[in-house]
Amino acid sequence: VGSTPWWKDATFYQVYPASFKDSNGDGWGDLPGLISEMDYLHDLGVDVVWVSPIFESPQKDMGYDVSDYQAIYAPYGTVEDVDVLVQECHSRGMKVILDLVVNHTSIEHAWFKESRSSKNNPKRDWYIWKPARYDDQGIRHPPTNWRGYFASSTWTWDDRTQEYYLHLYAADQPDLNWENADCREAIYEETMRFWLDRGVDGFRIDTVNKYSKRQDFVDAPITDPESPHQPAPEMWCNGPRIHEFIKEMNRKALAPYKAVSVGELSNTPHPSQVVPYVSAAAGELDMVFEFSVIRLGTGNGFGAKYIYQPYPLSKLKGLTETWQSFIEGTDAWATAFIENHDNGRAISRFGDASTPEAWRRSGRAIALWQATLSGTLFLYQGQEIGMVNMPASWGIDEYRDIESRNFYAEAAASGSRERLEATMKGLQILARDHSRIPFQWSDAPHAGFTTEGAAKPWMRVHENYRSVNAAQQAHDPDSILSFYKHALRLRREHRDVFVHGSFKLVDRDDESLFAYIKESAPVAGAAAAVRRKAVVVLNMGAETKACVDVARAMKCAAGDVRLLVSTLGGQGGESTAKG
Numbered sequence: 001v002g003s004t005p006w007w008k009d010a011t012f013y014q015v016y017p018a019s020f021k022d023s024n025g026d027g028w029g030d031l032p033g034l035i036s037e038m039d040y041l042h043d044l045g046v047d048v049v050w051v052s053p054i055f056e057s058p059q060k061d062m063g064y065d066v067s068d069y070q071a072i073y074a075p076y077g078t079v080e081d082v083d084v085l086v087q088e089c090h091s092r093g094m095k096v097i098l099d100l101v102v103n104h105t106s107i108e109h110a111w112f113k114e115s116r117s118s119k120n121n122p123k124r125d126w127y128i129w130k131p132a133r134y135d136d137q138g139i140r141h142p143p144t145n146w147r148g149y150f151a152s153s154t155w156t157w158d159d160r161t162q163e164y165y166l167h168l169y170a171a172d173q174p175d176l177n178w179e180n181a182d183c184r185e186a187i188y189e190e191t192m193r194f195w196l197d198r199g200v201d202g203f204r205i206d207t208v209n210k211y212s213k214r215q216d217f218v219d220a221p222i223t224d225p226e227s228p229h230q231p232a233p234e235m236w237c238n239g240p241r242i243h244e245f246i247k248e249m250n251r252k253a254l255a256p257y258k259a260v261s262v263g264e265l266s267n268t269p270h271p272s273q274v275v276p277y278v279s280a281a282a283g284e285l286d287m288v289f290e291f292s293v294i295r296l297g298t299g300n301g302f303g304a305k306y307i308y309q310p311y312p313l314s315k316l317k318g319l320t321e322t323w324q325s326f327i328e329g330t331d332a333w334a335t336a337f338i339e340n341h342d343n344g345r346a347i348s349r350f351g352d353a354s355t356p357e358a359w360r361r362s363g364r365a366i367a368l369w370q371a372t373l374s375g376t377l378f379l380y381q382g383q384e385i386g387m388v389n390m391p392a393s394w395g396i397d398e399y400r401d402i403e404s405r406n407f408y409a410e411a412a413a414s415g416s417r418e419r420l421e422a423t424m425k426g427l428q429i430l431a432r433d434h435s436r437i438p439f440q441w442s443d444a445p446h447a448g449f450t451t452e453g454a455a456k457p458w459m460r461v462h463e464n465y466r467s468v469n470a471a472q473q474a475h476d477p478d479s480i481l482s483f484y485k486h487a488l489r490l491r492r493e494h495r496d497v498f499v500h501g502s503f504k505l506v507d508r509d510d511e512s513l514f515a516y517i518k519e520s521a522p523v524a525g526a527a528a529a530v531r532r533k534a535v536v537v538l539n540m541g542a543e544t545k546a547c548v549d550v551a552r553a554m555k556c557a558a559g560d561v562r563l564l565v566s567t568l569g570g571q572g573g574e575s576t577a578k579g
C-alpha cells in the first residue's frame, strides 16, 4: 500500500521468554531456546518478534521489575545472546523489539538504592517520596488512599528516611519520577539508546500512559467503602504532562533510530483520548494496545477484577467495531490482538474447548477474526496452536502471578466464602497465569518445552499437550496452526482490505453470528470507484447457521467478494464464493 510504514503491514508475535523454549534444562525458557525456533516463527508468517522483559530482575513481577536495564537475567542468557537474536531476526528479514519497563524499576535497581539512601541523595527525586499523614490518635497513614493494581496501597513506608514511596504495582516496583528531567534523560540513555545502538528495532512500551502523575496527590473518591484503598487511575493515567513526556521520548530516543513503538494504554477507554497518542502528526507512538476488548468479562473496580462478568456477543462485536473504526478520519493507526501475557487464553474466553472439535473450530474462528481485522496484528505465543487456560482442577498453588495470588489472598482474608469462590472462578477464566504456562512444542515429556531429563518447568505443563502441540499441528492441514498460516497469507495478499480496510458490522444484535464487511479504499487507477470487499462471517454459537445468506443479504457485488466462512457448529472450514 504505497509508502505505508513497514510496521503497519507487519505481524508481530509476543514471546514470553520464561515459557517459550528452554535450551539448557533448567526449566526456564531462554534466549538460545528462542533463537532455535526462529524458523518456526518465520514459517508461521511472523515479521517482528516482541520479547517480554529479559533484563536483570528479582522476578517479583516476571521481569517487569527491572534491576539493571543493561544486563540480561542470567537464566535467559547474555547480552551477546541478544546480539545473536537480532542477527538471526535480521538475516530472515524479520525484526525484534524489546519490552521497555520505565514507569517503575525494581527496588533492587541502583537508582532506587541511591534514592532511598537519604533525603539529600541527588537521586532522591528520581522516585516519588511523600511524608506520612497522621490522624488524631497520631497513627501513621499513607499520603493518599489509593489502591494499586496488585491489591494493596500504592504507598510503602521507608523506615530509614521516614517517608513513603509510590508504587502503582508491587511494593518492589517503585515508580520513577518523570517530572525530574535528569531521570528522564537517564531512561532515554540507559534503557533505550543502549539497546537501539545494539541493533534492536524498537520497543513495546509498558504502562505508557502512567508516567505523568497528577501533582496534587489528593485522595480518590471513595467508591469501595469496604476497602481502605480506593481505585484512583485518574490520578496517574493520561496525566497533565503525559503527551509532553512521550513527545520528548520520541524526539530524543525513538525517532533518531526510526525505532518502532507500541505502547500499552490501560484505563483509557475513550477513542478521543487514544488518538493523540498515535496520531502520526503528534510524533508520539506508532501504535498502542487499547484494552476494552481483551478486558471483557473482568469485574469493575480493582478489587473486583476477578469477579467474572458475563457479557453478550453483541458487546464483543460493538467493542471490536469501536476499536476498528476509531482511527477513521484521523492520521492514527490501530492494533489487533486478543491475547498477551496478562490475560486468559482466547479460546477459553471467547470460544469453546469442551470437545476437540469445538476447540479446533474455536481456534480457527479466532484466527480468522484476528487475521481479518484492520491495524497491525499482534499474536501471542501459543495462540497459533490453540493453547487453552490451565485446567479448572488446578488449585491456587499452581498460580505463580503476584496479582492472582494477591487477589486470592485478599478474597480469603475477607472471610467471605462466596467471594473466595467467585474470585477463584474468575481466576480460572481471566488470570494472567493461563498464558504463562510452557509452550507446547511436541508430545515429548514436558511438552518438549525443555530438554530431556531436565528440571521441572517453572510452571506446570498443561496436561493436554499430547494432543495440543506444534509438532502435531505442523503436519495436519486442518490444524489451528495450519489455519493461522493460511489466514496470515490471505491477510498479506489482501492487505488493502484486511489490514487497511474499513470495518462495518453486519447484524449488530445477532448473538451467535459475528459478521462484518471489510472494504478497501478505492482501487487506484480503476475507472469507476472500485473498492475491494470481504465479508467475514464467524459463527460463535453452537448451532449451524446459513452463513451464505448473510452475504447475500449484504448485496455484495458479484465477482468482487471472497467469502470466508468459519463455523463452530457447522462443517467448519473455509470456502470461497463469488457473488
Ligand code: TEU
Residues within 6 Å of the ligand: 061, 064, 065, 101, 149, 150, 169, 206, 207, 264, 266, 341, 342, 403
Ligand atoms: O501491565 C500494566 C497493565 O496496566 C495491565 O495490563 C496489568 O495487567 C493490569 O493492570 C494488572 O492489574 C504491564 C505488564 O504488561 C504487566 O505484566 C506488569 O505486571 C505491569 O505492567 C507492571 O509492570
